Amino acid sequence: MIVLLKLSAGMALLLFGMQFMKTGLENVAQRRMRQALHTLTRTAAMGTLAGTIITMLVQSSTAITVMTIGLVNARVISFTQALGIVLGTNIGTCITTQIISFNLNDVALPAIGLGAIIMTWSRRKGWYYLGQSIVGFGIVFLGIGVITGSMEPLKNSSLFNTVMHSLGQSHLLALLAGITVTALIHSSSTTTGIIIALSHQGLIDLPMAIAMVLGSNIGTCITGILAAIGSSPAAQRVAWAHVLLNVVGVLIFFPLIAPFSNLLTITADSLPRQIANAHTIFNVISSLAVLPFIRQFAALLERIVPD
16 A cells, blocks of 8 residues: 555656646747747648657647647648648657656756745746746656655565566557556656656566557547547647557557567667667657658548548
């Protein structure tokens, strides 16, 4: 029971930290985000670059995808422009995973303290929101530290080891677990953070982690689908573009988990870094592979979701 309470507390801190940081960063850049998405998406390549940069700044691909659906629904940008942004959000969200993969537990409390000082003494909203994002950043790593510490006793749990053994034996079950957890918490970055916390305690191996990371990329699509309900056909196509991009990418990568794992061992020495690199390589390849065929991709989605 104590382990479950600590694990729940760590997950709550991680979720709250991600939301707190995202809200602060969104408010810092909110004035110019819509303008940037409108003016910097004249071509698919520019849209991809804009989506990548803005997602890196806001630290939430889901938020940018939902915003893009709203802009298409309001006819501020075209469907083809929105497709470029969707490709960019998949790349931009990788920076969050890369940051989480580093062991920055020692900077968690100093970051919370620094952010709180900025929030307390700032007279301008911009500085206040910057402080908020720093506090959120610290809470994220505090949550990961709590999750990692709470999982240590699980090494001696026969039930937990049985579950993890089942997931390790079946990559399909691990994939479904990643989909389910991400769909419930609406954050692929948080799911990846939990996977990385498991890896710190040696409770997960690389192939199983890759399967769960692939699942998280499908599970994160649920928020965009919910946001598109009742919207225009063009906005619905944006949501389904996100689904199709990730599902097809997973179908291609899933049978290649074993050789992909061997490749990732070359990219880094530690398991958390290898997991982060798996997430990055998957999203970058999936997006860049579609970019040259953006018009054909748009035509396919227009058939799937007709006017």
